[in-house]
Amino acid sequence: MDLQHLALHRTDGAPIYLQLYRRYREAISEGKLRPGDRVPSVRSLASELNVARGTVEAAYQMLVSEGYFVARGAAGTVVSPRLEHLAGPGQTPPARAASAPSNARMASSAALPFQLGLPALDAFPRKAWARLAGRSLRTLETVAMAYPDPAGYEPLRRAIATYLGISRGITCTHDQVFVTSGYRGALDLICQTLLKPADTGWFEDPGYVHARQFLERIGVRLTPVPVDAEGLNVTAGLQRASHASFAVVTPTHQSPLGMALSLPRRLELLDWAAQRRAWIIEDDYDSEFRYQGRPLPALKSLDGHGRVLYTGTFSKVLFPGLRLAYLVVPQAQVGRFKDAVTIFPGPGSISPQATVASFMEEGHFARHLRKMRTLYAERRGYLVDALERYGADWLRVQPQAGGIHVSAGLASRQDDIALTTAANAKGLAVEALGRWRIRKASQGGLLMGYANFASEDDAVKAVKRLLRVIKDSPA
Amino acid sequence: MDLQHLALHRTDGAPIYLQLYRRYREAISEGKLRPGDRVPSVRSLASELNVARGTVEAAYQMLVSEGYFVARGAAGTVVSPRLEHLAGPGQTPPARAASAPSNARMASSAALPFQLGLPALDAFPRKAWARLAGRSLRTLETVAMAYPDPAGYEPLRRAIATYLGISRGITCTHDQVFVTSGYRGALDLICQTLLKPADTGWFEDPGYVHARQFLERIGVRLTPVPVDAEGLNVTAGLQRASHASFAVVTPTHQSPLGMALSLPRRLELLDWAAQRRAWIIEDDYDSEFRYQGRPLPALKSLDGHGRVLYTGTFSKVLFPGLRLAYLVVPQAQVGRFKDAVTIFPGPGSISPQATVASFMEEGHFARHLRKMRTLYAERRGYLVDALERYGADWLRVQPQAGGIHVSAGLASRQDDIALTTAANAKGLAVEALGRWRIRKASQGGLLMGYANFASEDDAVKAVKRLLRVIKDSPA
Numbered sequence: 001m002d003l004q005h006l007a008l009h010r011t012d013g014a015p016i017y018l019q020l021y022r023r024y025r026e027a028i029s030e031g032k033l034r035p036g037d038r039v040p041s042v043r044s045l046a047s048e049l050n051v052a053r054g055t056v057e058a059a060y061q062m063l064v065s066e067g068y069f070v071a072r073g074a075a076g077t078v079v080s081p082r083l084e085h086l087a088g089p090g091q092t093p094p095a096r097a098a099s100a101p102s103n104a105r106m107a108s109s110a111a112l113p114f115q116l117g118l119p120a121l122d123a124f125p126r127k128a129w130a131r132l133a134g135r136s137l138r139t140l141e142t143v144a145m146a147y148p149d150p151a152g153y154e155p156l157r158r159a160i161a162t163y164l165g166i167s168r169g170i171t172c173t174h175d176q177v178f179v180t181s182g183y184r185g186a187l188d189l190i191c192q193t194l195l196k197p198a199d200t201g202w203f204e205d206p207g208y209v210h211a212r213q214f215l216e217r218i219g220v221r222l223t224p225v226p227v228d229a230e231g232l233n234v235t236a237g238l239q240r241a242s243h244a245s246f247a248v249v250t251p252t253h254q255s256p257l258g259m260a261l262s263l264p265r266r267l268e269l270l271d272w273a274a275q276r277r278a279w280i281i282e283d284d285y286d287s288e289f290r291y292q293g294r295p296l297p298a299l300k301s302l303d304g305h306g307r308v309l310y311t312g313t314f315s316k317v318l319f320p321g322l323r324l325a326y327l328v329v330p331q332a333q334v335g336r337f338k339d340a341v342t343i344f345p346g347p348g349s350i351s352p353q354a355t356v357a358s359f360m361e362e363g364h365f366a367r368h369l370r371k372m373r374t375l376y377a378e379r380r381g382y383l384v385d386a387l388e389r390y391g392a393d394w395l396r397v398q399p400q401a402g403g404i405h406v407s408a409g410l411a412s413r414q415d416d417i418a419l420t421t422a423a424n425a426k427g428l429a430v431e432a433l434g435r436w437r438i439r440k441a442s443q444g445g446l447l448m449g450y451a452n453f454a455s456e457d458d459a460v461k462a463v464k465r466l467l468r469v470i471k472d473s474p475a
Numbered sequence: 476m477d478l479q480h481l482a483l484h485r486t487d488g489a490p491i492y493l494q495l496y497r498r499y500r501e502a503i504s505e506g507k508l509r510p511g512d513r514v515p516s517v518r519s520l521a522s523e524l525n526v527a528r529g530t531v532e533a534a535y536q537m538l539v540s541e542g543y544f545v546a547r548g549a550a551g552t553v554v555s556p557r558l559e560h561l562a563g564p565g566q567t568p569p570a571r572a573a574s575a576p577s578n579a580r581m582a583s584s585a586a587l588p589f590q591l592g593l594p595a596l597d598a599f600p601r602k603a604w605a606r607l608a609g610r611s612l613r614t615l616e617t618v619a620m621a622y623p624d625p626a627g628y629e630p631l632r633r634a635i636a637t638y639l640g641i642s643r644g645i646t647c648t649h650d651q652v653f654v655t656s657g658y659r660g661a662l663d664l665i666c667q668t669l670l671k672p673a674d675t676g677w678f679e680d681p682g683y684v685h686a687r688q689f690l691e692r693i694g695v696r697l698t699p700v701p702v703d704a705e706g707l708n709v710t711a712g713l714q715r716a717s718h719a720s721f722a723v724v725t726p727t728h729q730s731p732l733g734m735a736l737s738l739p740r741r742l743e744l745l746d747w748a749a750q751r752r753a754w755i756i757e758d759d760y761d762s763e764f765r766y767q768g769r770p771l772p773a774l775k776s777l778d779g780h781g782r783v784l785y786t787g788t789f790s791k792v793l794f795p796g797l798r799l800a801y802l803v804v805p806q807a808q809v810g811r812f813k814d815a816v817t818i819f820p821g822p823g824s825i826s827p828q829a830t831v832a833s834f835m836e837e838g839h840f841a842r843h844l845r846k847m848r849t850l851y852a853e854r855r856g857y858l859v860d861a862l863e864r865y866g867a868d869w870l871r872v873q874p875q876a877g878g879i880h881v882s883a884g885l886a887s888r889q890d891d892i893a894l895t896t897a898a899n900a901k902g903l904a905v906e907a908l909g910r911w912r913i914r915k916a917s918q919g920g921l922l923m924g925y926a927n928f929a930s931e932d933d934a935v936k937a938v939k940r941l942l943r944v945i946k947d948s949p950a
Contacts, residue, residue, distance in 0.1 A: 017630065018614060054633050054649070110617040121617050133826065134609035139493060142585040142596050145796040155492065158529055181656055185820035197672070217818050321620040321825035343692050345660035348823020350796035351608065
């Protein structure tokens with residue numbers, strides 16, 4: 001390829017690496033670069049263009065990570081041969097096809113098929129968001145730029161309190177709301193404020209693997225408590241560790257199995273916490289997505305004794321790169337938490353918080369959620385239908401109350417961890433249920449995200465590729 | 476005041492509370508509301524305007540915190556009588572006077588006279604910033620929205636590595652750079668990765684009070700090490716705790732006294748760390764501001780044995796509400812830190828990181844620093860001149876290598892903590908050196924920020940007010 005296609009504008013405003021990245025995408029989609037074509041080495045391109053090597057490297061890495069380029073070690077870097085279905089020179093293929101990183105076309109070029117915990121980024125209202133962000137930066141009070149409230153930007157905390165009141169049945173004031181840097185930020189704040197290093201807590205088995213890693217690293221002890229069709233088995237928890245000082249639960253959609261914690265279990269759990277003066281950490285990570293009926297109100301809404309620490313996140317309803325979550329603490333604990341946030345690292349920059357506040361206050365948030373509920377119900381249908389049509393002999397889809405992923409049991413005795421390692425190598429981002437378990441189980445399972453399947457066809461193709469891996473794996 | 480001045484536009488884009496806040500500011504600066512005038516109660520205004528009470532409350536709180544309103548309990552809320560110097564009806568006073576919260580006019584309405592650690596917010600290029608932020612949100616790669624690098628946004632880490640190479644003599648790759656949520660985020664990451672709870676560390680006495688509070692709360696033990704004209708007294712450290720496993724130092728401008736750590740001391744300190752395999756945490760919080768000569772390169776630039784953890788922050792050079800700092804770790808520790816950042820809460824949202832990256836890549840950062848250096852040298856002059864002209868009998872300005880505050884010893888034996896309590900009550904934000912000390916000292920001192928003194932006159936007025944407090948306090 002002729003380097004003139006890469007002509008860069010040092011004054012055009014966009015950073016050089018971004019210009020380079022875009023020029024390559026254009027050159028590929030216009031057919032000026034063909035699948036299999038070799039691109040210049042980082043060193044030689046940097047010297048040709050007279051830019052830093054790191055600049056070229058950054059552009060190349062983005063192109064590799066999005067599936068445009070393939071690095072072939074000593075043989076250099078080439079345009080991905082997988083892009084062969086693209087149009088020939090002169091024709092501009094549809095943007096979505098141009099960004100396909102694999103055979104299964106995904107709605108977002110950043111998503112791999114079955115990717116877990118990732119919302120439909122193609123449906124995110126970027127323009128409205130960018131407009132609100134620009135405006136909030138121009139109008140942000142100087143006082144917020146100077147002394148950000150360590151508990152989080154107050155208008156955002158008010159918006160969250162209002163939202164939780166309406167949609168989750170939680171009565172709280174903004175004083176009880178603490179904005180945190182993701183769910184782990186909320187866990188960290190809870191650990192620092194209420195727990196001691198050697199404390200023991202109940203942890204759902206299977207349960208959210210990243211929370212487990214965090215808590216183990218912090219030094220608390222976790223007692224695995226099994227999960228059944230009604231969610232966390234409270235009786236088993238009482239038998240195994242009635243003396244525990246906290247419990248981590250996902251009552252709305254058990255993470256990762258998806259069932260709801262039944263009302264009798266909720267009451268048992270609250271009873272235990274009130275008697276033992278234990279803390280319940282309620283992780284309400286994706287309650288917004290429910291496809292039949294209305295979700296049960298949050299466990300927090302039944303918290304008569306002030307034992308529940310409620311956490312929610314914007315990672316699923318907005319986007320994970322936002323890294324914003326929130327914690328609602330019992331009124332009696334507000335003082336201790338206010339003290340803690342002045343000492344520990346807080347929720348990060350003021351500007352994304354201000355943007356989310358405007359997004360909520362001005363109705364974009366409610367609109368976006370409504371749109372996403374419809375979209376995810378549709379995309380969930382694509383995956384479940386494909387699994388039932390083609391994979392019924394191999395995978396059994398589990399009933400689920402909602403969420404943005406499907407959990408399916410393996411019909412065979414195959415090892416789910418080995419199987420997902422093989423699938424991941426083929427670019428399929430399924431996860432093994434086994435990795436989310438503390439105690440080994442005899443039967444394996446797979447966790448599959450569907451938020452980025454843009455069509456039935458996408459889902460069918462991805463499911464067929466997955467089934468090939470399953471059939472090829474040792475029984 | 477006639478409520479028609481408050482006419483709100485539900486479609487105008489800005490949140491209602493912000494509109495209310497602005498309407499009141501306008502009404503005051505246009506003389507429609509006069510100092511001492513009573514404003515409606517929150518309840519009655521909310522019902523008049525048919526908006527939530529919280530909305531009115533938020534607007535009122537901002538107006539109170541910025542000095543426009545004064546809450547008088549049962550007597551209601553009034554327009555601050557301190558605004559009496561404002562122009563009469565019909566005349567629009569200059570914007571700066573309109574936002575004066577006190578007799579000493581400050582460049583930023585968010586700053587109190589002598590406020591520490593706050594950059595000149597009036598000089599921050601908000602428009603350019605908002606433009607870059609909007610653009611970076613529109614062009615941000617989907618992959619960064621989906622899977623933010625827990626070590627920080629890569630283009631920002633590259634920009635930081637380049638900047639540190641040029642301006643601080645630090646040779647590092649972006650791999651060694653970790654973006655953190657403020658300086659405390661960097662300390663937290665270091666503690667979680669390299670330290671054990673019962674570890675002992677050297678801490679400068681006096682030293683940065685917020686770091687001390689954080690470290691004490693985390694559970695490490697601190698040995699106070701005195702500071703003299705050459706900075707941290709390494710010999711004293713060796714005598715008191717040669718077995719320590721870490722030391723926290725501010726080599727460029729000792730925090731808060733402002734002297735530089737001498738070269739012989741730097742070499743002694745590095746020697747000790749290499750021999751004891753101890754960690755040196757270098758807090759280079761405001762090295763950008765130096766008014767005579769060039770600052771010494773960072774201690775990190777001499778780190779032949781990989782013992783120095785270097786931290787810098789954007790709080791002073793951009794604005795504190797950004798909550799972004801960074802940590803440079805020795806090459807041999809990169810793996811451990813990469814592992815830790817996948818587990819602990821990270822640097823927060825991707826978008827402010829992308830904005831800072833563009834700001835640096837496109838030259839705004841270097842330009843802003845140059846501008847600020849000139850501005851701060853000027854504003855420092857205002858304060859030092861005023862202190863020498865009017866306060867020489869009471870306060871002795873200490874020689875300092877740079878920074879954005881002045882430290883002055885009390886000539887009398889007055890208790891600096893009692894004195895600053897009295898000054899704070901008068902709206903003067905001086906801090907007591909005593910609060911930054913671990914061991915009591917016989918002589919007190921005051922710490923005074925000057926970044927927001929917009930003129931000589933501002934500084935003179937503030938200094939005279941401060942002197943009145945000193946003269947009225949018991950000796």
